[in-house]
Amino acid sequence: MQETRSNYRESLKQLERQTLEALDMVVQALDRALEAVSYQDVELAGMVVADDDRIDGRYLEVHQGILSLLALQTPVATDLRIVAALLHVIRHAERMGDQCVNIAKLLPLSGYEAPKDKDLLDAIERMGQLARAQVSQSKQAFAERNPQLAYDLLRQDAEINQLNIDIFNRALAIGDDIETREWAMHMILVARCLERIGDNAVDIGEQTAFVVTGLFREFADASHPA
């Protein structure tokens, strides 16, 4: 049996590469945003905001590429599922990039002072590491078509969600100093962004499972928790 449609196959692979590279860009943006939070580095935060154009550009590129592929090549079966999934994955990557921008934009609001509370900052950093690991793992699971690895994202996401609650509680109890409280409120918002990034990574995991099995189901249903 002779391999056929080599141009089509190459286009499809190229679209997947471009999409998964967008997740690498997200990891880079997240690293910078987290570093900016740890050191209250407003300039670095500014770079995160400016660089998000690259992720947005990649989104448009992949979106256009998928439209062309659908119009010109009519993918079916597994190919069609991959294309549908890529459309979701690139959208999630774009959303995660926006969350990094949201984190970066919070920093100037709390001024140029150093972080105020070590416990709270530790929890944010831990959350950031988990979110970063989730994004990388979602990419790996998709690239390897590995539904087990995709499903494992849920376990990590549970830890992120718990940290989000811990950060909220810690911020509530942080004391009476106005500036510290303001910083802590901003950290709640940072935590919220990280929590959303984790959710997006889980969604990418769901797309991996869809590509492999042909069935779409949510790993966890927020409106009907188990």
Place this chain on the structure above:
Amino acid sequence: MTPPDTESKEPIAVSTPDSTGQSQSINPGPSTELGPASAEETPDISALGAPKPKGAGHNVVLKGLNAYYGQQHAIKGVDLTFPAGEVTAIIGPSGCGKSTMVRCINRMHEEIPGAYAEGSVTLDELDVYAAGVDITSVRRLIGMVFQKPNPFPTMSIFDNVAAGLRLTGTRGENLRETVHKALRAVGLWGEVKNRLDKPGIGLSGGQQQRLCIARTIAVEPEVILMDEPCSALDPIATLKVEELIDELKERYTIVIVTHNMQQAARVADTTVFMLDGELIEHSPTSELFTKPKDERTERYVTGKFG
């Protein structure tokens, strides 16, 4: 190996026209296929009477069907049901046995020297291969439409549709009525009503094919077999025939062999994938094209082998 070409064979036992050499280039006048007369017309299936209640049609069931061309085993033990009121598409690479399989359904396969079939084909209670079954009446119940439109070249438009009916003894007003109904049902009436006495081969390719479908349904079959009915038609004529198939399925059990996977995707309720004489997969069409069960189906529909 490709089975011998039998496209010009006609299921109705009338002298068989030779379809070779026919083409649109011999049309005497400009085609009216896209003319104003046809712009408004849609197939009017109600011309054939009240629709059959759902599930009241006729199932075709193949059991352990094997077909041979001499030594060559072309169909290898196929079990398959074609449900009434549905369109079943058969896809697969050339030589996989698609055409052979449908030709077994109305006993056309055995017309080829050295060819024979084993196993059973039933249309409801009727065993198509039972001893003493009249082949002509089988082919009246199970009509067939071919790749190239093959109107009888010497006959007028009217006589083309009337040919099978005359064999069954239909005459006079009754005949005229039935021919008109069939032409309405295929959406051809408006285009041909003023030239019913003109030759059928004067029509465009797409019109000729709808004329052949009208000829097929005029004798009120239960099943319509279509062997690549659109492969010689342009895209607009193709879409008209596909529209018509969708309309006809409420009255007939329809089986369509097609090389065009998008056509199968557009018209069929379920799709059968065949390879080397074997039935590989039979699934609802949307499932077969999004989530095929078999790796070989996957490879074929995604074009990984030709």
